[in-house]
Amino acid sequence: YGDITVCSPCSLSENIRKIGGVAVVLALIEVAESKELLHVALGLLVSVLRWSSQNAYDMTATRGYHLLALFLHRRMHHFDIQNLDMLFQIAACGISLFNLDNIGSFYTPPLIGNHTGGIKLDRTLKSSGEEASPFGSQLDSSDIFQQDMMSHDSDVEISDLSNEIPNGLILTNLEMMEHVLLDWTLWVAAPVSTQLALLGFIERLVAMHKYRAHNLAMLRRVNIVQHLLVTLQRSDVETPVLEKLVVLLEIILEDGLLTSELRCV
Numbered sequence: 001y002g003d004i005t006v007c008s009p010c011s012l013s014e015n016i017r018k019i020g021g022v023a024v025v026l027a028l029i030e031v032a033e034s035k036e037l038l039h040v041a042l043g044l045l046v047s048v049l050r051w052s053s054q055n056a057y058d059m060t061a062t063r064g065y066h067l068l069a070l071f072l073h074r075r076m077h078h079f080d081i082q083n084l085d086m087l088f089q090i091a092a093c094g095i096s097l098f099n100l101d102n103i104g105s106f107y108t109p110p111l112i113g114n115h116t117g118g119i120k121l122d123r124t125l126k127s128s129g130e131e132a133s134p135f136g137s138q139l140d141s142s143d144i145f146q147q148d149m150m151s152h153d154s155d156v157e158i159s160d161l162s163n164e165i166p167n168g169l170i171l172t173n174l175e176m177m178e179h180v181l182l183d184w185t186l187w188v189a190a191p192v193s194t195q196l197a198l199l200g201f202i203e204r205l206v207a208m209h210k211y212r213a214h215n216l217a218m219l220r221r222v223n224i225v226q227h228l229l230v231t232l233q234r235s236d237v238e239t240p241v242l243e244k245l246v247v248l249l250e251i252i253l254e255d256g257l258l259t260s261e262l263r264c265v
Contacts, residue, residue, distance in 0.1 A: 013052035022048060022059045030071040038078045042086045049090055065179040069186050076189045084194055088201050091176040092169045169205050171215045178222040184231045192238050199244045206251050216252065225252060225261040 016024060025045045032038035045068075048055045059065065072079065171177065180186070181202075187195050202224075205215040228249050231237060237245075257265065 011051060013048040013050075013055055016044070016048045017052065017055065022055050022064050023062065026064060026067050026071065029068065029075070032075055032078060035078045035080065038075055039080075039083060042083050046086050046089050060175050065175045069180045069183050072180070073186050073189070076186070079190060079194070081194060081197060084197055087176065087180060091173045091181060092171045092201075092205065168209050168211055169201075169215070170211050171205055171218045174218055174222055177219070182222065182224070182227045184227075184234065184237075188234065188236050192240055195238075195241045196244055199241070199248055203244075203248050203251060206248075216255070219252070220258065220261075223260070223264075225249065225257075226264045228252075229264050 016022075020027075022045070025041060025048055028041035028044065029038065032041050049059060181198060187198060202219075205219065206212055228245055232242065232245055232249075253261075
């Protein structure tokens with residue numbers, strides 16, 4: 001009896017688009033005045049980029065990664081290792097580096113629709129209350145992500161990826177890598193432990209696993225060797241970080257120098 005209402009579900013990422021898209025999320029990051037708000041804002045950024053190709057495109061088209069680096073620079077006193085993990089989730093797909101206890105049940109999906117030549121994966125994710133949430137304990141991951149789960153076209157078989165956990169990381173977002181993770185003017189203000197974790201992430205990308213060649217080719221498109229050499233010349237880099245940089249350069253250059261890299265050296 002009475003009126004009939006037809007409800008059409010709309011994903012979180014699409015709802016965010018209706019009120020301004022990634023610009024709204026970046027604005028939240030810009031005004032974050034506490035660790036908690038920064039954590040939630042970065043978690044929201046992970047979600048809206050992961051599940052909407054249009055949001056991912058807008059982030060690139062509006063120079064969103066440059067803005068992200070600028071806003072984070074002003075908020076580094078609120079930045080912690082969990083926030084760094086969320087940036088890793090935007091840059092690459094694979095196991096969450098700081099949630100290794102969940103290796104059996106947690107798989108971080110890639111950005112979908114990345115317009116920088118990244119890999120798209122075909123996966124229909126099942127919601128789990130035990131899934132690690134980038135929002136931490138403040139929000140239930142099943143509430144946030146269940147409505148955003150969908151399958152996409154694939155270039156890589158998930159069965160191949162599952163065999164690579166925890167070592168198989170695939171770089172899918174060059175914009176994040178180039179303009180945020182490799183911007184040492186941002187990370188020099190972070191604790192040494194955070195800087196070492198960042199370099200450890202890059203080292204894992206080029207470690208000896210089946211996706212090393214892909215990751216190394218992607219990193220060389222953003223002149224990874226030049227970035228590392230410039231960082232080595234800084235006077236404000238601590239000795240443990242310098243040592244880690246040298247180790248990372250050694251791993252990258254095991255296959256030999258490209259002509260452009262030789263010029264940099």
